[in-house]
Amino acid sequence: MTSATSSAVAPKPSAGKSRTTKPKSSKKKKGWRTAADSDIHELYELSVQEPEAECDLIDQVWKEQHNRKCKSIREDFCGTAAVCMEWVKRRKTNTAIGVDLHQPVLDWGAKRMPFRLNKDQMSRVTLLTEDVRTVQTERVDSVLAMNFSYSIFDTRPDMLRYFKHVYEGVVDDGMFLLDVYGGSDSYLEMEEERDLDGFTYVWDQHHYNPITGRAVNHIHFRFPDGTKIKKAFTYEWRLWTIPELRELLTEAGFKKVVVYWEGTDEETEEGNGEWSVSEAGEACPGWIAYVVAIK
Ligand SMILES: C[S@@+](CC[C@H](N)C(=O)[O-])C[C@H]1O[C@@H](n2cnc3c(N)ncnc32)[C@H](O)[C@@H]1O
Structure with missing residues (x-):
């Protein structure tokens, strides 16, 4: 897969490889903004987050790996908790715990929750101002670490400590999903x-x-x-590589670690938003993949 327009990989630049824009409308519409009237968390959500696609991926992975539905998630580094909110909207049985150590960003998410969720949905979200390395919660089906946030742990011992903590935090057939970017x-x-x-x-x-x-x-x-x-x-x-992450996840105790790689649109030669387990990626200039660690 090649792309002349391929460029930097940003969190989350898109659903994947060598696509430099998210698959959202990029047309300028009414209501142009200015710096003074903008809110950085809102702009962040609009620019780099795709909670629906992330929740679709959780459902896909659980169907393919365990043929059961995931119910409970813990969104580590949750920021505004956009994925938690999308998750509890999906099914009445879904629950979500968001963990972030930055109180203002959690407050931002909490303040908007009543406008995004009904009372029942809100009752199934818990936000915790905690460090993901030490947080103690009930065990969940899936822990997520998205938009590469785990990359702040920059030594093997620190990353291993975090991965071991995640391992303890998931149920017996639980999974840990994280995204990774790379390419030249x-x-x-x-x-x-x-x-x-x-x-x-x-x-x-x-x-x-x-x-x-x-x-x-x-x-x-x-x-x-x-x-x-x-x-x-x-x-x-x-900037961690996939093999380094797989080795550390295995060392942390996960018994199977698979990589979901994105398919290629034949016409545009860009990522097509379809993910499947693969052991053979492509050396394109920019890609995103999901690493799934199964307990
Ligand atoms: C890039 S944002 C990720 C937001 C969201 N998860 C996403 O997918 O876009 C990273 C977040 O991680 C939080 N964070 C950084 N270190 C953390 C830690 N050790 N424990 C909990 N949260 C942490 C920051 O406060 C920040 O809100």
Whole structure:
């Protein structure tokens, strides 16, 4: 798979490989925004999150790996808890625990919950201001760590400690789902822009050190009136590879670790949003994959 337009990989740039825009409308509509009247958490959700697609993937993986439905999830690094909210909307039996150590972002999500969920749905969401490395909850069917958030753990011992903690946190046939990005472009210092509704999202791969494997990435937002929100979010990550993550997950105790790789649209040669288990990826400039660790 190749793509002349392939560019940087941003959280979550899209459903996958070498596609530089999310599969959402990018037409500028009424209601252009300015920096002054924008809320960075709202812009973040609009730019990089696809809770429906993530919940679809959980359902697909559970059907394929265990032929039963997942009921309970724990969304680690949940931020505004968008995935928790989508999850409890899906089925009356679904429950969700969101974990984040940043109180303001949890407050932001909690404040909007009554506008997004009914009372019954809200009663099935729990938000915890805790560190994902130490949080204690009832065991859940699935733990999720999405938008590469686990990459803040930048040494093997730290990552192993986190993975072992997740292992303890899932039921006997539980699963841990995490996403990972890579490809040659992910090691470049470059910016990628996407025009969305009333604003431009900028993924800035600001710095990468090949010796440490550590990267500094920013998200900026630009607006049609020329105003900007620079460094709305900054991520200091180690860029882990799939084999490293698989080895660590196995070491943490998971008995099977599979990779869901995205299919390719034959016409555009870009990712088609369809995921299947694979042992053979493609060396394209930008890709996203899901790693699924099964207890
Ligand atoms: C990139 S955001 C992810 C938001 C959301 N999960 C998503 O998919 O877009 C990362 C979040 O992780 C949180 N975080 C960072 N370190 C954490 C830790 N050790 N325990 C819990 N939350 C943490 C931050 O506060 C931030 O809200």
